[in-house]
Amino acid sequence: MILSDTTLKNMIKEGSLVCEPIDEKSIQPASIDCRLGNHFLVVEENHMHVITLGEEIQYREIINESIVIPPHSFLLATTQEYVELPDDLTAFVEGRSSIGRIGLFIQNAGWVDPGFKGRITLELYNASSLPIKLEAGKRICQLVFCKMDQKAETPYAGKYQGQSVTVGSRVHQDTDRVHVGIDSVTSKENEAVS
Numbered sequence: 215m216i217l218s219d220t221t222l223k224n225m226i227k228e229g230s231l232v233c234e235p236i237d238e239k240s241i242q243p244a245s246i247d248c249r250l251g252n253h254f255l256v257v258e259e260n261h262m263h264v265i266t267l268g269e270e271i272q273y274r275e276i277i278n279e280s281i282v283i284p285p286h287s288f289l290l291a292t293t294q295e296y297v298e299l300p301d302d303l304t305a306f307v308e309g310r311s312s313i314g315r316i317g318l319f320i321q322n323a324g325w326v327d328p329g330f331k332g333r334i335t336l337e338l339y340n341a342s343s344l345p346i347k348l349e350a351g352k353r354i355c356q357l358v359f360c361k362m363d364q365k366a367e368t369p370y371a372g373k374y375q376g377q378s379v380t381v382g383s384r385v386h387q388d389t390d391r392v393h394v395g396i397d398s399v400t401s402k403e404n405e406a407v408s
Contacts, residue, residue: 217303217359219243232298232331233357240295245356247310251292251333252279252350253379266386273382280349283318283340291336292380294351298331301365306358307334313354317342320355328362329369332377 217225219241225231233246240247255273257265262272273290283289299305304327309320319339326334336355340346348354373384 215361216244217361222246222359230300231303231359233295236295240353242356245308245358246295247353247356248293248295248334250348250350250352250354251294251380253277253292254281255290255380255382257288267388268386270386271383278350280347282345282347283338284345285340285343288337288339290380290382291338291348291354292377293334293336293355296331296333296378297326297357299326299328299359299370301328301369302362304328304360304362306360307336308356308358310353310356316346317344318346318348326357327370327372328366329371331375333379335374335377335381 222231222241226233226236233240233248236246240249254276256276258272258274265271281289281291297305304325307321307324307326309318313320317340319341321337321339334355334357338348373387374381
C-alpha cells in the first residue's frame with residue numbers, strides 16, 4: 215500500500231517517520247519531495263583504468279552550492295533530507311517528472327530498506343547533449359513510501375546505514391560467495407562419474 219499525504223503528515227508529526235528538514239510544500243499527494251544537497255562525488259578517472267567489484271573505487275569530492283554535469287556524465291549526490299524509516303515501511307526513490315524531462319536520470323538503485331537511517335545518496339546521469347547545472351536546495355527527487363505486510367525480521371543495518379554525506383559504492387565490501395565457474399563444475403561432475 216502506497217502512503218497518502220495525510221498518512222505521511224501524521225507519521226511525521228507523531229515521529230514514527232523522520233524526514234527533516236521538511237515543510238508542507240515537500241509533501242505531495244503520494245510522496246515527499248527531497249532537495250539536492252551540496253556534497254558530490256565523481257569517479258577519479260585519472261587514477262583508475264577500470265572499475266571492478268572487488269576493489270575500492272576512488273572518488274573526487276566536491277562541496278559546492280551548484281554543480282554542472284557534462285553531457286553523458288555520471289556523478290553521485292545526496293539529499294538535504296535525513297530520513298529514518300520504521301521497520302515496516304520501505305520507500306522508492308523516483309526522479310521528479312520535471313527533472314526527467316530535461317534529460318537528468320535520478321536513481322538510488324530505486325530503493326530504501328525498512329530501518330534505514332541517513333541521507334540518501336543519489337546516482338545522477340545526464341542523458342542530454344547539453345550540460346545541466348544543478349543547484350543545492352532545489353527539489354530533485356521524491357520518496358514514495360510503501361507499507362509492508364509486517365515488520366521486517368531483519369531491518370536494514372548495512373554498510374550505508376547512518377550516512378550523512380554522499381557515499382560512494384562500497385561493493386568491494388560485499389561478502390558474497392565466490393561463483394563457481396563452469397569449468398570447475400564440469401570437472402567435479404567428471405570426477406563424480408569416474
